[in-house]
Amino acid sequence: MPLLMAFRRWWAILFVAILALPTVGLVAPDLPAPMRTVLAPEQHWWQDAAKRLDPYINNVFGFRGAVLAAHRSYLRFIDETQGERVLQGTHGVLFIRDNDALEQSLGQVVRPHRVAGFVGLAKELDADMKAHGGRFVALIPPNAHTADFEELPAYARGQKKTPTEYDLVAARMKADNIPFVDLRPLIAEAKKDGRVYFRYDTHWNERGALLAFNAAMEAVGRPDLAVSPQEALGTAEVKPGGDLLRLGGLDQREPPDIRYPWKPAFAPRDDLAPLPGIIVGKENPLFVSRAVTTGHDGPRIMVIGDSFTNGFWHGLLAARSSAYVWTHHQLCNFDQGMIDRFKPDILIYAPTERFFPCAGKRGVAATVSGAPPKTPAPGGPLPDATAPH
Structure with a gap:
């Protein structure tokens, strides 16, 4: 058988x-x-x-x-x-896990087509500004995972690959002769004198924001608009809370975060006169555009950014411009007509590293943690709008 x-x-x-x-x-x-x-x-x-x-x-x-x-x-x-949306690194430092930020900073996620979309938009904005006699520069505030790489968990540091998307952007911008500031070496140097990013928040602190602002002014040929830390930053003080503590449901930790309050001349102002006719259409309620005149001489400056410049740069822009506009990049889908209506002398495009890829009509929408792509409706919420960015 x-x-x-x-x-x-x-x-x-x-x-x-x-x-x-x-x-x-x-x-x-x-x-x-x-x-x-x-x-x-x-x-x-x-x-x-x-x-x-x-x-x-x-x-x-x-x-x-x-x-x-x-x-x-x-x-x-x-x-x-x-x-979990929050990753704990060494010495208790926290990092966001949204939008594949960790994998992006480690070179585990590399999307050349999205790099090409960013470079294409930057080239278009640069050409537009040159045609009108203005100056353009792009910069990408690095993820905390990039800026504070040494504080990631050891297993993550052991999986770093090159090139990263940031590497590709920097190389393409240089090859295409598009004004671009690679903030990574500047941040690494500044860290020798103290923290540049918060420990329990996704953002840089005032030192990092000022460093990037000055780098942008240098890149557009206006070093006279730079602001020294001694002029702008007050005495260090404790910053309670942090968006990553909130997202992780965590209690306040020690040591606390430190912030550097802006001195009055560079603090955000609410008394500036609005410029009519610049902002049209429905605004995103999370990141409302601002167009104001400052009442003194200076260039007209426009910033297309996100939470790394919103709030952090308003006082600096008010002190160094005759008028300024701040608007959200909307994953490359911002209202480009605002540039023609405002006619800036200086245009700065500054999306954060994890949000620099174009989405919607300008590119393939970002896939967030395996979720299906989302395309922002005009004036509607951004993809993953509840996340800190």
């Missing part, structure tokens, strides 16, 4: 094939997956395999990307949260 009857042999083959899938998955092509948090088994793993080996197995099983993608789809289907 045969070991297996003929009609059961196919079932045996199928059963063995299913058992072999995890092994095949170790070498077969897979979908992109979140980075591994454990890169190797602990020493002497055989002495306590459940504790020392299981974390490694959970990071290297076959078809890991496909399995995790299916899990994300299931969580979306049942409308359940998809995990």
Whole structure:
């Protein structure tokens, strides 16, 4: 009598094939997956395999990307949260996990077509300003993951790849001769004298904001508009809270964050006269555009940015311009007619690293944590508008 009857042999083959899938998955092509948090088994793993080996197995099983993608789809289907939005680094420093910011800063997510979209828009804005006798510069405030790379968890630092999207942008802008400020080396140098980014917030602090403003003025050929830290920044003081503490449901931590209050001459002002006819149409309620006149001499400056310049730069712009406009980049979908209506002498395009890729009509909409692409409606909320940016 045969070991297996003929009609059961196919079932045996199928059963063995299913058992072999995890092994095949170790070498077969897979979908992109979140980075591994454990890169190797602990020493002497055989002495306590459940504790020392299981974390490694959970990071290297076959078809890991496909399995995790299916899990994300299931969580979306049942409308359940998809995990933590806050990553804790060394010394208690916190980082945002939204928008693949960590993977982007580590070169794990690289999207050349989105880099091309940014460069194309910058080239268009530069040409427009040159045609009208103005000056243009683009800059990208780095993710905290990029600026404070050494404070990421060790497993993350061990997975850094090059080039990153920031590397590609910097190289393309230089090759195409488009004015661009790479803020990374400037921030690295400034960190020798103290923090440039907050510990528990996604943003840079006032030192970082001032550094970027001065770099932009230098790049457009107006170093006379730069502001020294001694002129602008007050005595350091404790900054309670932080958006990452809120997102993580965490209590206030020690040591606290430190901020540098703007001195009165460079503090944001609410008494500036609005410029009519510049802002038209429905505004995004989270990032309302501002067009004002300052009442003194200076160039007309327009900034297209996000939360890294909104608030941080308003006092600087008021002190150094005769009139200024600030508006949100809307993932490259801002109202370009505002440039023609305002006629700036200086135009600065400054989207944060994790939000520089174009979306909607200008490019492929960003996929956030596995969610389907979102295209902003005119005047409507930005993708992931509740996230700090």
